[in-house]
Amino acid sequence: MTQPVHVAVVGAGPGGYTAAFLAADLGMTVTLIDDAPDPGGVCLYRGCMPSKALLHVAKVLSEARAADSWGVTFGEPRIDVERLRTWKEDVVGKLTGGLGQLTRQRKIEYLQGRASLVDARTVSVVLADGTSQEVRFDHGILATGSRPARPAALAIEHDRILDSTGALDVRRVPSSLLVVGGGYIGLELGTVYAALGTEVTVVEMTPALLPGVDADLVRVLARRFGTVAKAVHLGTTVTRLVPDDGGVDVHLSGPKIEAERQRFDEVLVAVGRVPNSGIDGLDRTAAKVDAHGFVEVDAQRRTAEPSLFAIGDLAGEPMLAHKAFHEARVAVETIAGKNVAFEPLVVPAVVFTDPEIAWCGLTEAEAKAEGRQVSVGRFPWGASGRALTLDRTDGVTKLVVDPESESILGVGIAGSGAGELIAEGVVAIEMGATVSDLTQCIHPHPTLSETALEAAESFLGLSTHVYKPKRQ
Secondary structure, three states, rough: OOOOOOEEEEOOOHHHHHHHHHHHHHHOOOEEEOOOOOOOOOHHHOOHHHHHHHHHHHHHHHHHHHHHHHHHOOOOOOHHHHHHHHHHHHHHHHHHHHHHHHHOOOOOOEEEEEEEEEEOOEEEEEEEOOOEEEEEEEEEEEOOOOOOOOOOHHHHOOOOOOOHHHHHOOOOOOOOOEEEEEOOOHHHHHHHHHHOEEEEEEEOOOOOOOOOOOOOHHHHHHHHHHOOOEEEEOOOOEEEEEEOOOOEEEEOOOOOOOOOEEEEEEEEOOOOEEOOOOOOOHHHHOOOOOOOOOOOOOOHHHHOOOOEEEEEEHOOOOOHHHHHHHHHHHHHHOOOOOOOOOOOOOOOEEEEOOOOEEEEEEHHHHHHOOOOOOOEEEEHHHHHHHHHHHHOOOOOEEEEEEOOOEEEEEEEEEEOOHHHHHHHHHHHHHHOOOOOOHHHOOOOOOOHHHHHHHHHHHHHOOOOOOOOOOOO
């Protein structure tokens, strides 16, 4: 029997490779296991990174079309799907290849294959060449991620019915696309295909897009998305899909559906993701899986089996790569004997649509549900000089504030580049900043970051560019 490694990590997505790299940096022997040729996981291969590459293309196309109103006219863009796909795959290849190089530099054993747990301290790996290898470990970190959800009624295998992975392949530009699901995945991919020239229709079963997101932010996105999409149907469900070689017949049910049966070139099913908790052999350990399919963990990300940790999408909501990064550090530092816990005050979220939406901390709706009193400071981007120079005044920056202490409890931003701006809100909340603290921090001018300053000043009734009676 070979000497056990200190840490075996199953799954090489953002959480898995971060855990493996940190453990190696701390002097531990590490084995990292994944079925891809290099680390990266869903985020790099089939999610975050390819989608953001395509969203950048969509932004360029959108700005080129908008430039006509600025006195600059471009010809109608020609879409070379093969070159577009190649560029997107080049981005993925550079990122995953770079992670492979970092793995080798850290002398991490990387096993490409499928893992199953033999017991709480042994994993068996069926390698890509068909052979098997067993790895003994002192501590195991499970980071197997998630996959697209497919309701039974929509779980039809056909090349015209796509999930997010299929949509990111961009095999062609369909003439029409139905997006089932008005969450962040559906809206991001809908944004891409609309920019490429597809007639996009979105159906969402709840009364609003992006269920659970602050209504003030969603309103900004909904106005603009409604101008690029052919239609958005809220409170609507898909009852049946009938694909054939020429398209998909879709049966819809909703209060404002004029024709219950409609035809689309392709259908994208984007109704969320489910954790990959069906790990072979997990039932041979004491680890427990909850009713939603997440592996139960404590504040250190340790499962009910003392030698096993779980991180990332596998360990619960929110299913976000940056949450997995942080959980990886907590798990590895716990293994290293440090007194740590996963207890962030906020985990930021970003929807990379056009405009972007980003938020962190408490929302007005959550405060109301908790019976908590809050006050709000808003700054409309129509009063921002920088937003005006970008011709993107369709935005808002919003602070949710404790009315007594004036502590910032939540931050929401809708507008161009919101994802780059939200980190200031994260730092403010984590550091216990008040709105007065924010007003004392000089922000560069002219920038969109100033909107956070002006939202704080607006809360106090002191905004330079928006008149609001001073708070008494």
